[in-house]
Amino acid sequence: MKKSRFLKIILFISFLGIFTGCQNPTNNIDQNKKQSEVNKTQDMDTNEKTLVVYFSQTGTTKRLAEYAADILNADIYEIIAAEPYTKEDLAYYTNGRADQEQSDPSVRPQISGEIKNMEEYDRIILGYPIWHSQAPKIIITFLEKYDFSKKTIIPFCTSHSSGIGSSASHLHEYTAPTTTWLEGKRFGGETSKKEIEEFLNNIID
Ligand SMILES: Cc1cc2nc3c(=O)[nH]c(=O)nc-3n(C[C@H](O)[C@H](O)[C@H](O)COP(=O)(O)O)c2cc1C
Incomplete structure (x- = not known):
């Protein structure tokens, strides 16, 4: 083989080596980046910190809230009326305090204590x-008290027979858009822990 042709072949092989050598690390960086982005998202999901908040006067909502906190290993907070x-x-239907509060849009029953680490x-x-097809007014007091602008809220309610209806969507206007x-x-009232678990599994990814 002529010396010049031999040199050309060597040059061509070197060029191929340099070319592929430059490409692979870039691909690896991209792949690593994609991988770390995925991990970061997964970390963020698992790091979501949950607080179960409830208001309950005869224990029905309280029991289900405690199930939820137990299932999610979450903190729990009870909204307690100052009065x-x-x-x-x-x-x-006696025109008692709860009846009157529910029919007066301006009422905001005060809450005893506060969440310091919201x-x-x-x-x-x-x-x-459910109080007269809606959330008790003290829930609005709670929503107006804290900043939920970067939070996700998952509502649930208990009732004698009424559905959740508009009780949850009516609360949206009291938090940031x-x-x-x-x-x-x-x-x-007969809801089991398993049903609460299914609800949470369906709604939380
Ligand atoms: C003032 C008031 C209004 C209520 N209004 C309704 C209603 O509109 N529909 C319904 O199915 N139950 C209604 N209930 C029943 C409660 O929603 C139900 O008993 C609930 O599970 C009680 O929850 P708790 O034990 O956590 O307080 C009302 C109860 C009260 C005290």
């Missing part, structure tokens, strides 16, 4: 009983 509701207050939570599971509201569900 406790008596049995008479809760007797509905900014730590990404997701709020919000449980309440950037708050993410997921679809809620109504539960009856």
Whole structure:
């Protein structure tokens, strides 16, 4: 083989080597980047911190909220009225305190105590009983009290027989437009822990 042709072949092989050598690390970086982005998203999902918040006067919502906190290993907070509701207050269709509050749009029953570390939570599971087809007014007090603009809220309610109806969607206007509201569900008094688990599994990815 002529010396010049031999040199050309060597040059061509070197060129191929340089070319492929330049390409592979770039591909690896891209692949690593994609991989780390996926991991980051997964980490973010598993790092979502949940707070279960509930208001309950006869224990039905409380029991389900405790199931949810147990299933998700989440913190739990009870909304307690500054002025406790008596049995008479809760007797509905008597024009008692609860009846009057539900028919007055300006009422905001005060809450006893507060959540000091609300900014730590990404997701709020919000449980309440249905009072005259809506959430009790104290739930609005709660929503107006904190900043939910970067949070996801998952509502659920308990009732004698009414569905969740518009009770959850009516609450949206009391939080920032950037708050993410997921679809809620109504539960009856006989609801099992398994049913709460199914609800949470379906709604939380
Ligand atoms: C003032 C008041 C109004 C209520 N309105 C309704 C209603 O419109 N529909 C319904 O099915 N149950 C209604 N209930 C029943 C409660 O929603 C139900 O008993 C609920 O599960 C109670 O939850 P708790 O034990 O967590 O307080 C009402 C109860 C009260 C005290």
